[in-house]
Amino acid sequence: MEAGGCRYQFRIALLGDAAVGKTSLLRRYVAGAPGILEPEPELESVPTVGVEFYSRTLQLRAGPRVKLQLWDTAGQERFRCITRSFYRNVVGVLLVFDVTNRKSFEHIQDWHQEVMATQGPDKVIFLLVGHKSDLQSTRCVSAQEAEELAASLGMAFMETSAKNNCNVDLAFNTLTDAIQQALQQGDIKLEEDWGGVRLTQNTQIPRPPSSTQHPGPCKC
Numbered sequence: 001m002e003a004g005g006c007r008y009q010f011r012i013a014l015l016g017d018a019a020v021g022k023t024s025l026l027r028r029y030v031a032g033a034p035g036i037l038e039p040e041p042e043l044e045s046v047p048t049v050g051v052e053f054y055s056r057t058l059q060l061r062a063g064p065r066v067k068l069q070l071w072d073t074a075g076q077e078r079f080r081c082i083t084r085s086f087y088r089n090v091v092g093v094l095l096v097f098d099v100t101n102r103k104s105f106e107h108i109q110d111w112h113q114e115v116m117a118t119q120g121p122d123k124v125i126f127l128l129v130g131h132k133s134d135l136q137s138t139r140c141v142s143a144q145e146a147e148e149l150a151a152s153l154g155m156a157f158m159e160t161s162a163k164n165n166c167n168v169d170l171a172f173n174t175l176t177d178a179i180q181q182a183l184q185q186g187d188i189k190l191e192e193d194w195g196g197v198r199l200t201q202n203t204q205i206p207r208p209p210s211s212t213q214h215p216g217p218c219k220c
C-alpha cells in the first residue's frame with residue numbers, strides 16, 4: 001500500500017521544436033530518481049522518432065504518491081501526425097524552447113495552440129521551459145520576455161539545463177504539484193475515458209474541498 005493509500009498516474013508530455021533538448025531534460029530527470037544507480041546521462045543527440053516513454057514515481061508534498069508517465073515527443077515536423085494523436089491523453093505539458101534558438105521560442109504559441117485545439121482549456125496544466133540555460137554567451141531569449149509570454153498564456157516559466165542539472169527536478173515537481181492542486185480543487189476531474197489522470201490504487205475519487213473541508217492529504 002502506498003503512503004496515504006492512494007496512487008495516481010499523471011501523463012505528462014514534453015513538446016517543442018527539434019533539438020531544443022527535450023530528451024536530454026527527460027533523461028536527466030529520470031536518472032535522478034531515488035534508488036536509480038545509473039551513471040550521469042549523456043546529453044542526447046539522436047532525434048526522437050515519434051514518441052518515447054519514460055516514467056518516474058514521486059511522493060507529492062500534499063500526500064499521495066504519483067507515477068509520472070512521461071512522453072518524449074519528436075520535435076521534427078514529419079512526426080507531427082504521430083505526436084498529435086497523443087495530446088488528448090495528457091494532463092501536463094512542458095513547453096520547451098532553447099534559450100539560444102529564437103525560432104524555438106517564437107514557435108511556443110503554435111505548440112500551445114495545438115494542444116488547446118485537441119484538449120480544450122480545462123484539462124491541461126502547462127509549464128514554459130527555457131532550456132540550455134548553461135549557454136549564457138549565446139542566449140537570444142531573455143528570461144523577462146519568456147516570463148511575459150508565460151504570463152500571457154497563463155502558465156509559469158522556468159529555465160533549466162540538463163548539462164548543469166539546473167532546475168530539472170524543480171521543473172517536473174512544479175508541474176506535478178500544480179496538477180495535484182488542480183485535481184484537489186476540482187479544476188481537473190478524473191474521467192473514465194481519459195488517460196491524463198488515473199487512479200491506479202484504491203478507488204475513491206477526490207472531491208473538491210467544500211467550505212467545511214480543508215484540503216490536505218488524500219483520505220482514501
Ligand SMILES: Nc1nc2c(ncn2[C@@H]2O[C@H](COP(=O)(O)OP(=O)(O)OP(=O)(O)O)[C@@H](O)[C@H]2O)c(=O)[nH]1
Pocket residue numbers: 016017018019020021022023024025043044045046047048049073074075076131132133134135160161162163164
Ligand atoms: N548546452 C546544452 N546542450 C544541451 C542541453 N540539453 C540538450 N543539449 C543538446 O541539444 C541537442 C539536442 O538535444 P535533444 O535532447 O536530442 O533534443 P530534442 O528536443 O529531444 O530533439 P528531438 O528529439 O529532435 O525533438 C543535443 O546535441 C544535446 O547534447 C543543455 O542543457 N545544455
